[in-house]
Structures are given as structure tokens and as C-alpha cells.
Amino acid sequence: MEWKNFDQLESLRLFAETKPMDLKETLDSAAGATRVETCHVPMAAGLDYNYAAKAVDQKILLALVKLAEEAQLADKYRALYNGAMMNTGEQRLVLHQLTRGQLGDDVVVDGVNKRDFYRKEQERIADFANQVHRGQISNEKGEKFTSVVQIGIGGSDLGPRAMYLALEGWAKTNQSFQMDAHFISNVDPDDATAVLSGIDVAHAIFILVSKSGTTLETLTNQAFVMDALRKEGLEPARHMIAVTSETSPLAHSDDFLTAFYMDDFIGGRYSSTSGVGGAVLSLAFGPEIFDRFLQGAHAEDLLAKETDPMKNPDMLDALIGVYERNILGYPSTAVLPYSQALSRFPAHLQQLDMESNGKSVNRDGQPVDYPTGPVIFGEPGTNGQHSFYQLLHQGTDIIPLQFVGFKRSQRANDVTIEGSSSQQKLDANVAAQIVAFACGKEDENRNKNFKGGRPSSIIVGEELTPEALGALLAHFENKIMFQGFVWNLNSFDQEGVQLGKTLARKVLSGQTQGVLTAYSRLLGL
Numbered sequence: 001m002e003w004k005n006f007d008q009l010e011s012l013r014l015f016a017e018t019k020p021m022d023l024k025e026t027l028d029s030a031a032g033a034t035r036v037e038t039c040h041v042p043m044a045a046g047l048d049y050n051y052a053a054k055a056v057d058q059k060i061l062l063a064l065v066k067l068a069e070e071a072q073l074a075d076k077y078r079a080l081y082n083g084a085m086m087n088t089g090e091q092r093l094v095l096h097q098l099t100r101g102q103l104g105d106d107v108v109v110d111g112v113n114k115r116d117f118y119r120k121e122q123e124r125i126a127d128f129a130n131q132v133h134r135g136q137i138s139n140e141k142g143e144k145f146t147s148v149v150q151i152g153i154g155g156s157d158l159g160p161r162a163m164y165l166a167l168e169g170w171a172k173t174n175q176s177f178q179m180d181a182h183f184i185s186n187v188d189p190d191d192a193t194a195v196l197s198g199i200d201v202a203h204a205i206f207i208l209v210s211k212s213g214t215t216l217e218t219l220t221n222q223a224f225v226m227d228a229l230r231k232e233g234l235e236p237a238r239h240m241i242a243v244t245s246e247t248s249p250l251a252h253s254d255d256f257l258t259a260f261y262m263d264d265f266i267g268g269r270y271s272s273t274s275g276v277g278g279a280v281l282s283l284a285f286g287p288e289i290f291d292r293f294l295q296g297a298h299a300e301d302l303l304a305k306e307t308d309p310m311k312n313p314d315m316l317d318a319l320i321g322v323y324e325r326n327i328l329g330y331p332s333t334a335v336l337p338y339s340q341a342l343s344r345f346p347a348h349l350q351q352l353d354m355e356s357n358g359k360s361v362n363r364d365g366q367p368v369d370y371p372t373g374p375v376i377f378g379e380p381g382t383n384g385q386h387s388f389y390q391l392l393h394q395g396t397d398i399i400p401l402q403f404v405g406f407k408r409s410q411r412a413n414d415v416t417i418e419g420s421s422s423q424q425k426l427d428a429n430v431a432a433q434i435v436a437f438a439c440g441k442e443d444e445n446r447n448k449n450f451k452g453g454r455p456s457s458i459i460v461g462e463e464l465t466p467e468a469l470g471a472l473l474a475h476f477e478n479k480i481m482f483q484g485f486v487w488n489l490n491s492f493d494q495e496g497v498q499l500g501k502t503l504a505r506k507v508l509s510g511q512t513q514g515v516l517t518a519y520s521r522l523l524g525l
């Protein structure tokens with residue numbers, strides 16, 4: 001396998017020979033409707049990736065296929081799931097796909113089969129969740145726990161929180177809902193206070209989630225919650241479990257009822273399908289629902305093995321993103337789910353993408369001289385339409401858009417007003433936006449003129465089920481991985497978050513000087 005910097009790839013010259021596709025002209029022509037029917041790739045769990053409104057024609061796609069071949073994307077994915085050392089910065093394997101299924105060879109580390117290890121932890125969590133639901137594990141008074149609170153930050157919060165919100169309505173409608181989940185992440189005392197004051201603490205079970213077991217915010221919130229429990233006359237160790245890596249300081253501690261384990265081969269932002277997401281989702285919805293979510297993710301991982309990018313939705317999405325970032329020079333990407341259940345999905349993707357590919361050195365630590373990961377932001381539609389879409393439609397930057405939409409809502413409750421249901425209104429807006437962005441509208445009044453030519457793709461599904469959510473999550477994880485391969489990055493470390501942490505520790509221990517002292521004073525420290 002060869003690791004070349006992006007600017008060393010010979011197939012890049014193919015793009016010099018292609019001229020950009022005129023998106024507005026193409027979609028406005030007779031070919032437009034045909035593109036919508038033909039420019040799509042099936043994903044897992046009934047989802048479908050449609051790229052009709054991307055500015056890519058046959059020639060550009062052919063160049064992207066060559067780029068994928070030269071960058072050996074399929075080979076690199078195979079190497080990753082077969083246990084190659086892909087996290088070069090930290091010298092670690094990258095095994096999050098193994099938390100949801102076996103994709104290739106057995107991966108054995110220090111005599112432990114890693115798939116067996118992840119599955120065993122999932123089974124332990126399932127067993128624990130079932131016992132909580134049956135009341136066999138209860139509070140000091142022998143009463144059932146009725147809510148669960150996850151304490152964690154970053155990857156130990158965003159993914160699990162986004163997944164919980166994504167399935168809460170579905171579970172309530174499908175008689176799978178077991179208990180409410182809440183999340184404490186920020187070290188701001190108002191976060192923990194607000195959550196604790198909104199729940200019945202005596203019947204709450206807390207999950208302390210920290211892969212490293214050293215994160216300041218999480219340990220502070222642990223102490224905050226333990227204090228609150230004691231003040232209620234409750235024994236913290238009867239109310240708290242941990243999810244952490246076996247080597248962390250939290251492992252094998254008496255502070256917890258029990259602990260579930262992951263390891264260093266699961267990156268925090270890739271950990272939703274490990275115990276990090278598994279504990280809270282199994283408690284909230286039951287282990288069977290979590291298992292269905294894993295099956296959806298695994299099915300998408302299998303599709304990502306396809307070597308032809310035109311049949312591989314994750315790879316194709318990645319390649320079109322590279323084309324937009326590096327050839328067309330677009331700096332950011334908006335993620336726009338038309339689904340209230342996906343309200344925190346853009347926030348999760350922000351960490352997933354920006355922490356993975358926001359790098360300026362390659363996987364060997366050498367500086368790179370080309371743009372890498374874009375800025376990611378987003379909000380669910382239609383809310384975003386009444387907020388930042390102005391800039392998306394008429395601003396000076398072109399921002400590629402990633403829509404997600406479903407034909408059916410999750411909660412079987414809708415009302416027809418003026419001839420259409422709310423779900424129909426929601427979906428009508430997605431269709432309208434895609435065309436408005438791509439085709440625009442001429443107006444003599446320049447203030448009302450829409451230039452068009454603003455590219456988007458859409459992932460469409462029947463309904464946001466556990467399987468569909470798993471597939472959606474894995475799609476983006478795999479897309480980001482493939483982009484990291486193209487840019488020759490290590491997408492699995494995050495050294496960029498360290499400096500701020502070190503300086504904050506200095507401030508708290510009074511070891512500041514110069515401008516850091518000045519800013520500390522400004523904040524009243």
C-alpha cells in the first residue's frame with residue numbers, strides 16, 4: 001500500500017482537463033429530471049444517497065473514480081478493519097467497525113479476539129439493562145430506576161445524545177421506550193444543576209462515560225453528581241456505573257455499581273456503537289433496539305467495502321466532498337436533516353468530521369499544503385431555513401449542502417391543514433430547497449436575484465428506524481475515513497485539543513504569566 005500526499009496524486013491532472021459542470025443549466029434542462037432518477041446509490045436499511053444536484057458529470061465522476069483507485073481507498077479500508085496500525089500518531093489500531101460486526105480477518109491483540117471482546121461487553125450491557133428494567137437491579141429501597149443520566153463530554157456525549165434523541169420518538173411510538181435519558185456534559189455548573197433539578201434523583205441511574213478516565217469536565221461532573229446524591233441521603237455507588245477503557249483510572253473502582261469496557265482502538269467520536277452509546281441506549285430503549293441500530297451500521301460498513309465508488313455511497317460522498325473542497329475550493333459543508341429527531345446529529349457530525357480531518361500535517365506528521373477537512377455546521381430543517389439559509393442562497397461563499405429526509409414521520413401523529421399534512425409540508429420544503437439552491441431564479445431586482453449553482457446531495461429514507469440511524473451514522477463515519485485517506489491524514493487522533501487543556505490547568509493552578517494572566521483576570525479568576 002502506498003501513502004501519497006493528496007497533491008502527489010497523478011490523477012489530479014484529470015481535473016485540469018475537465019471543466020466544472022454548470023449545475024443550474026443541467027438541472028434546468030430536460031436532463032434534470034433524469035438525473036434525479038439515475039444519480040443515486042442505495043445505502044443500507046433502505047436509505048438512498050442521491051447526488052443529482054451535485055455539480056459532477058460523467059467526466060468528473062470518472063476522474064474521481066481514478067482518484068479513488070490511485071489513493072487505494074478500498075485497500076486502506078480493508079487494512080483498517082483487518083487490524084493495521086491506522087492511528088499513526090498514537091500507534092493504535094482503529095476498530096470501531098468491529099463493535100458492530102466482523103468485516104474481515106479476526107483481529108487478535110495480546111491474545112484477545114477484539115470482536116469477541118466488544119460483543120461480550122455488549123452482552124454484559126444487555127444483561128445489565130434487562131435487570132434494571134425488571135427491577136432486579138434497583139435503588140437502595142429496592143425501587144426501580146426510572147431515568148438514566150449520562151455524564152460525559154465530546155465523543156462520550158455528542159454521539160450518544162444525538163442517537164438517543166434520534167430514536168426517542170420512534171421508541172415511544174413502537175412500545176420500546178423504557179426510561180428517559182438525560183445528559184450532563186458541560187463543566188458549567190448550570191448544566192448539571194439544571195439536569196439534576198429536572199429529575200427524580202432517588203430513581204436515577206448515572207453512567208459515567210470517559211474513555212480516558214481523565215477528562216476534567218467529566219470528573220468534575222462526577223463529583224458534582226456524587227455530592228448531590230449524598231445530599232439526598234443516597235449512596236453514590238448504588239446509583240452509578242462507568243463506561244471506560246480497561247486501562248483508565250476509572251476501571252475497577254469502588255465508586256461504581258459496575259463498569260463496562262471499551263479500549264484504545266475505539267476513538268471517542270467513533271464510539272457510539274461501543275458501550276459508550278450502548279449503555280445509555282440499551283437502558284433507554286432496551287438492548288434489542290440497540291442491537292438493531294448496530295445491524296444498520298454493520299450493513300453500511302459492508303457496503304463501504306465495494307471497490308467501485310459508483311456503487312459505494314460512503315466512498316462516493318467522500319470523493320464528491322474532496323472535489324468540492326480541493327478542486328472547487330469550497331470551505332464548508334452544511335448538514336441539514338429534515339427530521340426533528342436528528343436535531344443534534346449536525347453537532348455530532350461536527351466533532352466527527354472536524355476533529356478527524358481538521359489537520360495540517362499528514363499521517364507521518366509532515367506539513368501538507370492543500371485544504372483538508374471543511375467547516376461543518378447545520379440545523380434541522382425547516383428551522384434552518386428561517387435562520388442561516390439567507391447566506392446559503394445569496395451569500396458570497398458557495399456552501400455544499402447535505403440534506404437528509406424521510407418519507408414518514410416517527411410519531412404516528414399528524415394533521416392535515418389546508419390540504420397537506422405537516423410531514424408533507426416538511427418534505428415539500430426539502431424538494432423546494434434543493435431546486436432553489438441549484439437552479440436559482442432570475443430577477444431584475446438584484447436583491448431578489450438567486451444565482452443558483454449551489455450543490456447539494458440528499459440521503460432519503462422511508463422512516464428513521466434504529467437500522468436507518470445506524471446506517472446513517474456509519475455512512476458519515478466511513479465518508480470521513482475515506483476523505484482522510486485521500487488527504488493522507490491520520491483521522492483518528494486529536495492533538496489540536498490538548499494545548500487549551502494544558503493552559504486551563506495552568507490557570508487553575510495559578511501558574512500563569514503574561515497575557516494568560518491578563519485573560520484570567522478578565523474572567524475574574
Ligand SMILES: O=P(O)(O)OC[C@H]1O[C@H](O)[C@H](O)[C@@H](O)[C@@H]1O
Pocket residue numbers: 153154155156209210211212213214215218268269355494497
Ligand atoms: O471519553 P473521554 O476520554 O473523557 O474524552 C472525551 C473527549 O475529550 C477529548 O478532549 C477529545 O477532544 C474528544 O475526542 C473526546 O471524545
